[in-house]
Amino acid sequence: MRFFWLIAGLMITHTAVADSPRRPFPHGQEDNAPADEEGPPAPESTEAGSPSGSTPAPERACTLYFPTWAKRQSAPESHPERARDYHFQAQLMTKMLALTEEWPGLIEAECIGRSVRRDPVWSFTIENPTRPTEFTVLVFAQLHALEWLGPEVVLRLAESLTDSAPEGVRVVLVPIANPDGRARVEKDLLNERIGIYRRANANGVDLNRDWAVNRDIQSWWSKMPFIGRYYYTSSAPLSQPESRNLDRLAAEIQPDAVVSLHSFGGYVYYPWGGLAEAAPDNQELHRLAEVMLSAQARGGYIAVQLGKWASWFKAHGVEIDHFYGNYGAASFIIELSKSGFKLFDWDTVRDYFRWYNPIDPEPHIQDGFRAVRGLIYDYAARTQSAPSSPHRDRKAPN
Ligand SMILES: [Zn+2]
Numbered sequence: 231m232r233f234f235w236l237i238a239g240l241m242i243t244h245t246a247v248a249d250s251p252r253r254p255f256p257h258g259q260e261d262n263a264p265a266d267e268e269g270p271p272a273p274e275s276t277e278a279g280s281p282s283g284s285t286p287a288p289e290r291a292c293t294l295y296f297p298t299w300a301k302r303q304s305a306p307e308s309h310p311e312r313a314r315d316y317h318f319q320a321q322l323m324t325k326m327l328a329l330t331e332e333w334p335g336l337i338e339a340e341c342i343g344r345s346v347r348r349d350p351v352w353s354f355t356i357e358n359p360t361r362p363t364e365f366t367v368l369v370f371a372q373l374h375a376l377e378w379l380g381p382e383v384v385l386r387l388a389e390s391l392t393d394s395a396p397e398g399v400r401v402v403l404v405p406i407a408n409p410d411g412r413a414r415v416e417k418d419l420l421n422e423r424i425g426i427y428r429r430a431n432a433n434g435v436d437l438n439r440d441w442a443v444n445r446d447i448q449s450w451w452s453k454m455p456f457i458g459r460y461y462y463t464s465s466a467p468l469s470q471p472e473s474r475n476l477d478r479l480a481a482e483i484q485p486d487a488v489v490s491l492h493s494f495g496g497y498v499y500y501p502w503g504g505l506a507e508a509a510p511d512n513q514e515l516h517r518l519a520e521v522m523l524s525a526q527a528r529g530g531y532i533a534v535q536l537g538k539w540a541s542w543f544k545a546h547g548v549e550i551d552h553f554y555g556n557y558g559a560a561s562f563i564i565e566l567s568k569s570g571f572k573l574f575d576w577d578t579v580r581d582y583f584r585w586y587n588p589i590d591p592e593p594h595i596q597d598g599f600r601a602v603r604g605l606i607y608d609y610a611a612r613t614q615s616a617p618s619s620p621h622r623d624r625k626a627p628n
Contacts (some may be wrong), residue, residue, distance in 0.1 A: 263426050263427075264426075268347065286555065289343065292349050292350050296339035296341070297330070299341075300327040303324070306318060306320050315590060318416055319381075319412055320415070323534065325385060326385070329388055329389065332392070334359070337356045338355050342476075345409050345602070346432035346470070347410045349409040349410060353403065354404075356392060356401045356402075356403070357400040357402070358395035358396055358399075365398065365400070365487075365612070366486055367400070368485040368559070369403050370488075370489045370621075371384050371407065373438050374411070374437070375589070376429065377493045378412075378586065378591075379491070379591055379594050383595055383602065384491065389493070390603065395562065402479070410432035410472075412431045415583065422627065425580050426582065428582075433470060439469065439545075440468060441548060442552055444548075444555070445542075445547040459592055486609065487550075487559055488559045488561075488562070489564060492565050493587070495531060495567075496566075498519040498523060499535070499550065499562065500534075500554075500560070500561065501536065501550045502535065502554075503551050503563075504547065506538060508542070509535070515560055515562075516535075519533035520533050520606065522564070522604050523609075527596055527597070529597075531597065536550065539598065540596025549563070550562060564598055564601060569586050
């Protein structure tokens with residue numbers, strides 16, 4: 231019932247009248263947002279030698295050194311109460327830096343590319359050097375600006391997996407895929423701005439409708455008014471640097487499994503998202519989703535094909551279809567928590583930050599962390615080192 235009210239609320243508060251489902255979303259992806267305070271985005275590519283006005287230059291590699299960059303980041307002087315138990319990006323990266331310093335040779339940071347505003351996007355690879363890698367699991371978070379639980383789950387995974395690294399499974403973590411959107415929400419919090427809805431990157435594009443597979447809009451959802459934000463695809467596949475960063479990373483590491491952390495809903499979704507028909511590996515995808523559910527301490531999440539969430543719903547051009555369709559990776563979206571929205575609590579109703587980020591994140595971090603760790607252990611159990619692996623006990627302490 232609460233979910234019905236949430237959907238109703240979304241339809242009312244996130245209104246964009248759609249006269250053509252093929253047209254790019256007309257308003258960007260933000261509501262009630264102040265005018266861009268940062269000035270125009272930096273040009274995406276300034277590669278020397280590129281003839282101006284011709285085909286875009288290739289993206290310049292990001293060669294930043296993580297320790298130097300991380301030490302330059304500064305946390306706010308006073309932490310906003312609304313985000314009391316959530317890290318700001320600078321704090322989260324300081325903790326990641328501490329892990330890389332504590333466990334050299336086990337966890338390694340790499341800049342995988344830049345955002346629209348040229349901020350670096352970081353990956354952290356955890357690989358147990360005592361055994362050869364047989365599987366690779368890619369976990370990334372925060373395609374969407376307001377969804378802060380995902381990065382918290384990634385931090386918890388990094389802390390846990392460095393302490394007890396899985397054998398035979400390389401884990402690649404990207405805590406913040408959309409740093410520009412994240413920075414804007416941080417600024418909203420510091421300025422005590424409430425009721426600003428942010429989802430997109432700095433170009434106003436929904437990064438979860440920017441992927442290359444199943445982009446054709448077929449659902450009759452697209453004929454409904456008010457909800458254009460959620461079914462529009464971007465103007466072209468991989469049109470945004472943030473999407474291309476993750477695509478390049480996947481091409482390089484060839485993941486066996488991909489997890490994209492979102493909020494909210496309490497779901498583990500698997501492909502297809504843009505089609506109602508079952509994916510060729512439907513049974514295995516569902517099995518792995520159930521593995522994640524059973525690894526949760528509290529549970530209560532639902533495992534379902536994204537394109538079958540409801541008969542009228544399809545998600546066109548989403549990341550799980552891309553990583554499954556293009557790379558053959560078992561791909562999942564985890565929608566963390568069932569929202570911090572409370573129908574009769576005005577402070578939560580008016581505050582989008584609270585919708586996506588419950589006051590106490592800890593139980594939701596646990597749910598997400600245990601689910602992903604359960605998936606990683608499923609792969610570890612298939613490796614040759616499995617009989618001696620200590621990682622098969624999912625009731626192991628954190
Ligand atoms: Zn999301």
